[in-house]
Amino acid sequence: MSSGSPASSDDMRECLEQALEQVRRLRMIIDGSAAGTWEWNPQSGWMQVNERWAEIVGYALHELQPVSSDTFVQLVHPDDLQRSDAALQAHFDGLAAHYECLLRMRHRDGRWVWVQDRGRVYEWDGQGRPLWMAGAHADVSDLQQARHDVAGARQRLQAIVDASDEVAVIVTDVQGVITLFNSGAERLLGYRAEEVVGQASPVLFHDEQEVQAFLQAQPATEGAGLDLFAIFSARAREHTFSRQWTFLRKDGQHRQVRLSISALSDAQGEVTGFVGMATDVTEMLQARAEARLAEETFAGAFTSAALGMALVSLDGTWLDVNEALCRILGYSRQELLQVDFQQLTHPDDLPAELQMVQDLLAGERAHFHLEKRYVGRDGNLVWARLSVSLVRDERGDPLHFVSQIQDVSAQRASEQRLVDTEQRSRITLDAVTDLVLSVDMQGRIEHVNAAARHWLAHGAADALHGRFVGEVMQLTTEYAPLSPLDLSVLLDPDGNAVDLHSDLLLVHAHGHVPIDLSQAWLHDDGGALRGAVWVIRDVTQLRARQREARQLAELDPLTDLVNRRGFEAHLQQAIARLERTGQAASLMFIDLDRFKPVNDTWGHLAGDAVLWAVANVLRQGVRDSDVVARLGGDEFAVILVGCSLRRARRIAGDLLHAIGGLEIPWEGQQLRVGASIGIASIQPGMRVDEAVASADAQCYRAKAAGRNNVQTEKGDGGN
Known part of the structure; x- marks a missing residue:
C-alpha cells in the first residue's frame, strides 16, 4: 500500500x-x-x-x-x-x-x-x-456599423434603380440568376421582385418562339449548343448588346421592348454579373402602325363620310371637300374650291369663328367647336355644327385645317319650336296665381313661376334656382302647426305623401297660410322618375268658408255648444291624436237631474233657460282646448284631451258643485237642477261608439247611485 x-x-x-x-x-x-x-x-x-x-x-x-x-x-x-x-x-x-x-x-x-x-x-x-x-x-459594434453602411449603400442604390420606374432594370449573376429586379421591371412584367430574385433567369420573360427563331439564325460557329443567356453573356462581355424583343408578362400579355445588356465587373476587372435595361416600346410601335393605318384610311373616310368634311388652307380657302359638304351647301366641288369659307359664312357668325381660328394658330387651343350659319347656293341659311382642328408638321408649324360640318338645320328648327313652346308655357304659368315649383328627386328647385318667386324670394328667380326647397319654404300641418314637415316625404314615390297634400300650412313671416298642394311626377326619356311639379294654392278663404259651414252644421243653436255631429267628429280626431302622441284623454257624460219637472211645470222656455245656464257653467269650467257638446235634450258631453281619469274626476266634482249651485230666476221663482256625471278614458284604437258607450255606462251608474254624483271606470288612479 x-x-x-x-x-x-x-x-x-x-x-x-x-x-x-x-x-x-x-x-x-x-x-x-x-x-x-x-x-x-x-x-x-x-x-x-x-x-x-x-x-x-x-x-x-x-x-x-x-x-x-x-x-x-x-x-x-x-x-x-x-x-x-x-x-x-x-x-x-x-x-x-x-x-x-x-x-x-x-x-x-x-x-x-x-x-x-x-x-x-x-x-x-x-x-x-x-x-x-x-x-x-x-x-461587434464596428461589424454592425459596417453592415449598416453596406445596407444603407444597398438601399440608396436600390432607390436610384427603383426611381427609374419607366425603365426595367434586371441584374443577374454570371450563372444568369436574377439578383435585382427594380420597380420598372415589376411594372413592365407583372412579377413582384420576391417572385424572381434568386429563383429565375431573365429567359423566363422571352417569347419561346422568338427565342427559337433567334437561336436558329445564329452562325453555327457562334451559337451551336448555346442557350439564349449564354449568347447574351458572351456578347455583353465584349460590348453592350441591344436588340428589340418580345417580352411575355406574368398575365400572358406581350410587350415589345428595346433591351440593352452590359457586363458588370469588380475592381479586378472580373465579370461578376450582367445588367439588362429594357424600355417598353409597345405604345410607340402601335402609334406608328395606327398612324400608317390612319393615312391609308383617311382618304376613303374623307370621301365616304356622311358628315361634310373639308381641308382648309391657312388663308381660308378650301383645299378639298367631300360630296356630303357639297350636298349640305348646294354647291358643286369645283364651285366650293373657288371660294373661301368667309364668303359663305353669315356675317354675324364670322367674327367669333375668325377669333377661334387665331387662337388655334397661336396654340391657345387644340381644336374648336362652333354652331354657325352658312349661306347656301340658293341664298338659304344652313345651320351647321362645325368642328375644326389644326394639322402641324414635325416641327410644330401649322399646315392646314381639317373641318367637319354637320347640318343641324332641322334640329335647330325643332329646338326653336321647343323654345317657343317653353316660353308660352312659362308665360302661362306666370299668369297663374298659384305657386308652381318643379323640383328634382333630391328636392333641388329647377323652375318656379312668378307667384312662387313673389312669395318665396320677393321676385328674385336666381335666389331659388338650384336651392333645396326646404331652405326657402317650410310647411306644417293644421294638427301640428309648430312641427315643420319633412318635405322629403313628398318626394317618396313609395310613401303615403298623398295624405299630406291637404290640411297643410305654409309658414311665412306673418304667420301660417292654409294651402292645398297638388303633385305630378316628372319622368325622363327612359321612364325613370326625375322629379315632381308642385302646385300650391292659397285656400285661406276656402278654409274659412268651410269652417263657417262646418260650424253651422256642428253647433247647437240653443247653447252655441258643439252638437252631436260635431261631437263625434271631434271625438274621432281625439282618438287619432291619441294614437300619434300617446297622451291620456277622458270623455265625460253629463245628464241633468230634475230637469223634466222644470219643463212640465214652467214650460219649454224655462227649460231652455236652464240648458243655457248649464252650458255656460260647462264652458267656463273646462279648458279652451276641451270640447263641450250638447248631445240632445238635457244630455251634455266633454272631451278632455291630455287629461287622466283622476284629473277628470276633480273637474267633474267642480262642475257638479257649480251646476248644483245654479239658481235660474223665472217668474219670481228660482229654478234649480242637479247632474249625474260618468267618466271613461279614451283608448287608442277605440271606435267612436265604443268610447260613447263606455262614458254613457258610467253616467248610468251615477243615476243608479242616487243621482248628483260622479262615477268613473276602474283604473282612475294617476294624474
Whole structure:
C-alpha cells in the first residue's frame, strides 16, 4: 500500500498541474480574443464577469461590483431584452444547444455598444433546472456599423434603380440568376421582385418562339449548343448588346421592348454579373402602325363620310371637300374650291369663328367647336355644327385645317319650336296665381313661376334656382302647426305623401297660410322618375268658408255648444291624436237631474233657460282646448284631451258643485237642477261608439247611485 502512495501523489500532482496549465492557456486565449467572460447562477442571480466584460461597456470591473442579473438588465437596451430572454428560455428548454443573442448595451458615455453574447449551461440541479451557466461577450459594434453602411449603400442604390420606374432594370449573376429586379421591371412584367430574385433567369420573360427563331439564325460557329443567356453573356462581355424583343408578362400579355445588356465587373476587372435595361416600346410601335393605318384610311373616310368634311388652307380657302359638304351647301366641288369659307359664312357668325381660328394658330387651343350659319347656293341659311382642328408638321408649324360640318338645320328648327313652346308655357304659368315649383328627386328647385318667386324670394328667380326647397319654404300641418314637415316625404314615390297634400300650412313671416298642394311626377326619356311639379294654392278663404259651414252644421243653436255631429267628429280626431302622441284623454257624460219637472211645470222656455245656464257653467269650467257638446235634450258631453281619469274626476266634482249651485230666476221663482256625471278614458284604437258607450255606462251608474254624483271606470288612479 505504502509503496504505491508516492506514485499516486505524483500522478495527482501532474494531473493538477496539467489542469492548471490548461486553465492558464484558456485564460490567455480568452484574453487574446478580447472577449468578456461571464458566469451566472440563474437561480440566485449571482454573476461574475472579467475585466474585459466591464471595459466593453466603459467601466472598470470594481465600478460594477457587485455584479448580478440586475446589472445585465440595466445595461441592455429594453428592445433587445425580450429577445435575450427568449433565447435563454429556448436554451433552458433544450430547443437550442447554446444561448446566443445580438444585443445593444449602454456604454458609460451614453452610446449603445453592439455585443454578441453567447453561452451555455454547464451544470444542472437534481430537478433539471439550470444551475451554472458561462459565456462570453464580444464587441461587434464596428461589424454592425459596417453592415449598416453596406445596407444603407444597398438601399440608396436600390432607390436610384427603383426611381427609374419607366425603365426595367434586371441584374443577374454570371450563372444568369436574377439578383435585382427594380420597380420598372415589376411594372413592365407583372412579377413582384420576391417572385424572381434568386429563383429565375431573365429567359423566363422571352417569347419561346422568338427565342427559337433567334437561336436558329445564329452562325453555327457562334451559337451551336448555346442557350439564349449564354449568347447574351458572351456578347455583353465584349460590348453592350441591344436588340428589340418580345417580352411575355406574368398575365400572358406581350410587350415589345428595346433591351440593352452590359457586363458588370469588380475592381479586378472580373465579370461578376450582367445588367439588362429594357424600355417598353409597345405604345410607340402601335402609334406608328395606327398612324400608317390612319393615312391609308383617311382618304376613303374623307370621301365616304356622311358628315361634310373639308381641308382648309391657312388663308381660308378650301383645299378639298367631300360630296356630303357639297350636298349640305348646294354647291358643286369645283364651285366650293373657288371660294373661301368667309364668303359663305353669315356675317354675324364670322367674327367669333375668325377669333377661334387665331387662337388655334397661336396654340391657345387644340381644336374648336362652333354652331354657325352658312349661306347656301340658293341664298338659304344652313345651320351647321362645325368642328375644326389644326394639322402641324414635325416641327410644330401649322399646315392646314381639317373641318367637319354637320347640318343641324332641322334640329335647330325643332329646338326653336321647343323654345317657343317653353316660353308660352312659362308665360302661362306666370299668369297663374298659384305657386308652381318643379323640383328634382333630391328636392333641388329647377323652375318656379312668378307667384312662387313673389312669395318665396320677393321676385328674385336666381335666389331659388338650384336651392333645396326646404331652405326657402317650410310647411306644417293644421294638427301640428309648430312641427315643420319633412318635405322629403313628398318626394317618396313609395310613401303615403298623398295624405299630406291637404290640411297643410305654409309658414311665412306673418304667420301660417292654409294651402292645398297638388303633385305630378316628372319622368325622363327612359321612364325613370326625375322629379315632381308642385302646385300650391292659397285656400285661406276656402278654409274659412268651410269652417263657417262646418260650424253651422256642428253647433247647437240653443247653447252655441258643439252638437252631436260635431261631437263625434271631434271625438274621432281625439282618438287619432291619441294614437300619434300617446297622451291620456277622458270623455265625460253629463245628464241633468230634475230637469223634466222644470219643463212640465214652467214650460219649454224655462227649460231652455236652464240648458243655457248649464252650458255656460260647462264652458267656463273646462279648458279652451276641451270640447263641450250638447248631445240632445238635457244630455251634455266633454272631451278632455291630455287629461287622466283622476284629473277628470276633480273637474267633474267642480262642475257638479257649480251646476248644483245654479239658481235660474223665472217668474219670481228660482229654478234649480242637479247632474249625474260618468267618466271613461279614451283608448287608442277605440271606435267612436265604443268610447260613447263606455262614458254613457258610467253616467248610468251615477243615476243608479242616487243621482248628483260622479262615477268613473276602474283604473282612475294617476294624474
